[in-house]
Amino acid sequence: MVSEFDVIVVGGGHAGCEAASASARLGCSTLLITQNPQALARMSCNPAIGGLAKGHLVKEVDALGGLMGSVTDRTAIQSRMLNRSKGPAVWSPRAQCDRKRYSEVMHGIISNTPGIELRAGEVIHIIRNNNHIVGIKTRSGEEYRGKRVILVGGTFWNGLIHIGEWSSPAGRIHEEPALGLSDDLVAMGLRRLRFKTGTPPRLDGKSLNFTLTERQDGDPEPVWFSDPPPHERLPQLPCWLTYSNAQTHEILRSGLDRSPLYTGRIKGTGPRYCPSIEDKIVRFAERDRHQLFLEPEGLDTDEYYLNGFSTSLPEEVQLAALHTVPGLENVSMNRPGYAVEYDVFPADQVLPSLECREWKNLFLAGQILGTSGYEEAAAQGLMAGINAARSLRGQVPVVLGRDQAYIGVLIDDLITKIPQEPYRMFTSRAEFRLLLRQDNTLQRLLPIIREVGLQPPLIVNQIEGGLTRQSAISILLSTERVRLEGETISAAQFLRRPEVSLFDPALASHWTLPLLELVRQDPAAAFRAELEIKYEGYLTRQLVHVEAFRRLEAHRLPANMDYTVLGALSTEARQTLQRLHPATLGQASRLPGVRASDIAVLMVLLKRG
Template identity: 45%
Template sequence: MKESKEPSVNTSTDYDIIVIGAGHAGVEAALAAARMGRRTLIVTLSLDNIAMMPCNPSVGGPGKSHLVREIDALGGEMGIAADRASIQRRLLNTGKGPAVHALRMQADKFLYQRIMKETVENTENLDVRQLLVTELLTEETSAGKRVTGIRCETDERLTAHAVILATGTYLRGRIILGETIYDSGPNGQRPAMALSDSLRELGLTLMRFKTGTPARVDRRTIDFGKTSIQPGDPAAPAFSFLTEEMPREQTPCYLTYTNEETHAVIRANLHRAPMANGVIEGIGPRYCPSVETKIARFPDKERHQLFLEPEGLHTNEIYVQGMSTSLPTDVQQEFLATIPGLAHARMMRPGYAIEYDCLDPLQLAPTLAVKNITGLYSAGQANGTSGYEEAAAQGLIAGINAAREITGEEPLILRRSDGYIGVLIDDLVTKGTDEPYRMMTSRAEYRLILRQDNADLRLTPIGRAVGLVRDERWERFTAKRDVIEEALSTLRETRLSPRAETEELLADAGIAPLRVPMSLFALLSREGSYDVLAPLFDLPALAADVKEEVEITARYDGYIKKQREQIARMERLESRRIPEGIDYGAIASLRLEAAEKLAAVRPRSIGQASRISGVSPADISVLLVWLERERRIQS
């Protein structure tokens, strides 16, 4: 009888890497480290809440879907789990160019959580434990502090060569619901109160941020006839490049709106709003404000849209997207009753705000390592971001770099021209943030090249190089890449001339005449549809994803070339490295503010230095002159 192969289980308390927190950042970090062969432990306050979605039951959206596709291309897990848990998907911004197309997927949040828990628990080299961490353990070395492990509330000590903070919103978490205030993590989970003190004692600077969530209402008490149905899009793609087919059946969402009566109820109770009466100290996300903030900030707006989104296939809970609030429960019930479709809605869970501690990300290197404590990394909302996707992206990079540090390999640092993950991390560690950071397509200066459709072409070779892209994914990728290259080569090499025969062929297909000789690639650039040209010139049929890449490459050829030229110019600045130990205060003619900002961030290159808030082009010129002078002196 053949024995089944069970994943190996580590029985030692010594680990290569310990990940604190099993949310979206922690899961990606732990999976990456373990899959790269490192003995890894992930600790969580509750084994029942691994990869929990405490807020909206969805993945993706503008800017965020780019992150999910990039996580998948590098060998991460979020896209795979989102596809498996999907109950609806829609492709957004299709009326605009491909750079801002965005996939948004409603997930069965309980199924998503179960899938991730199963994946984590059955990954080789990865242990999972329910523990409350109270202290980071460190030692003094000749190079400064170095992390050595963690201490738990049971006084158990676990050692590691590297520790990744992925604490989400649990650090000194405080729930605020009207006049009701208590220490807690999301959804009534335990908060981590002592760990904040440990981080401060190690010299780390913490910020206080705030986020929130809306009420959940009972599906059975909603009058959907007074709302607008929002069906799924059967043509919308999957998140993962490995997913071959998505389910045909999709669960609808529904659209409704606030109105003047809703706004009147909220205005009459603003004195009871924690945001207005000073109870909330933390800074909330500008791009996802509470409904009371919307009413106060936009008094002339007659209505705000709300989406009614199912939490899953096996629950009656409906998430009221767009109505995040921390108003008292009686006020929440009162204003919900003014909304079309919700007049008789029964609230199953009230909305609430949560305050929490997080690190100032200016303390981090582009690797997501904490600068002054060797072996310590941080990822996710612990770094001042908002959103599952931003967290998962950071977790993946932190896991990769912690694993590579242990074996002395060069860290993985994605550039802004490599992907949205590079933009996200560079923004955090170079500019910092004074509010929960949210990814948007407008943050990426090279977004025509950093599309969600070509994330695999950009990043899968990198994922392969670091050891996260397995053979199946690599074989699929190389096959797709080769077909794209062959198709583009054929189009570029096939020359057309305005002969009568060709012009007649084009005219019969309703295509404007050539007038001048051109390649088939140029004709595709002009016409835009491969399917129209394929039968005319005996071109091979292409899979939908391959055809999309070919058409976009042709249609935006000129713009893509210009953007690549911009990237080449910026890379020259990125290649100008700045010595680590430079004393900026000793550089004559460098403004005091610039010297202080440069000293705080410690940029790796002139390119990064140029993006620091408070550092002007004139300051960069001074720095370049100083670096050149130093180079000549040393040579």
């Protein structure tokens, strides 16, 4: 007998869990099939969530009804707001999590979600009929029918692990790779690339001498990703900072002739923003030390993650190098660092909804689309789950704009820029950074939250309430007057001064009681109102740019346009446009090889109708 589902999610990582949860909660019978159901949302690398720009993604995932934010909050063992010394637009939350608990909590949520069926299996084949897909087949021969299939392979597709001159097929160390599915997609006509990423050694905490390192604690107050946050948090642990030195580098250098990166064993492209330690000492030879963080892996383990020491050098070289690092003189490794190569399918093969261009009902998400990072994966998984469910119901997909969310920037970048290395989110990728803040995530996403429908009405009401209080505060600020020595100015003008804040108790006498009461009731709304006054000039300018951006986005390009006959386009643009058929002129303008002159041509054509 063949089981039948609305949606089948193949893969149980961060993207897979979000996809399955969203689809099931939107009413679709959902199969989540993965090689090891006990390893849901397992953090392959650093047991940390968030960080610069990634923290924004997590808050957006949470706002739209995803899981990552609340699982992080429930399992965090250290949380911090990064960039606090800078303006609030670039603040970003980050949390160190308990790796085991994270996976367990996620497992609990998935298991208790009505509509999700969790099964073990290695999917090796997509069952298809003409140009649409109808189901999947596992290595052991089971077949499942699915109206929609979401593939989230992580680093498992044809995963190959390297340590020095040793290599072995694996998705994570000691975990079987997924073979077959990637080849099946190639047989279906999809294009594939090979990427590489790496991870540092895990250390035995009992062998570490922390007195030689610097202690780093989290923020005293909890920093939350989810709204509403949990009532309590786990006990908090510090991280520890130490440094490599000339001797460390000398030993690492001596192993380069056996480094798979330098001997050419690794063919995949790695991320430039996350270089291995051997890469760092080669490319930045002038630096005599590099920062290394000892990050706890959890409350019930002595294991430490050595952030900054990603490597695929031979195990004995890794160990010898570590022994030169202060605090690590007697360290023993639980696991060496390693590099992993895996298959990716460049994202220009999917639509903004994450559905395949050529294969209806098939969705791709996560690392297989060329990203790195749990957060980027979760964001895509969530959108794929939402859009698979919507397409089943005959609804138009939810596609976030670059002016609305980091998720919008992420997916648009993937589709239009076709990253040639693992893609990671940075705040500098967002041209409307001042508008896409972490503090206003819920407010700016409110229309989307309503549209998606994963948040209960209560939450939506709360967001609306917050917006109302924010406007009330803004109105009071613009109408109330503040008397200072010799002059009377509006409260807003007063607040614009860099040293003035609504939250400064010393200045409380300057505000009226109704205003103070509102600030007390809803500090978050007051914070946003204050920020918008302080940033006003910049926000206004950014909104002007948003208008210009939207105008270009509003020029829709006909889906059936034949670019091959447009001789006036550059050859490269013609090919790219024909292959990708961007939905809008704005999207076209971001495609590689499409020049300003090509956009001019298209504008003229559109104008003429």
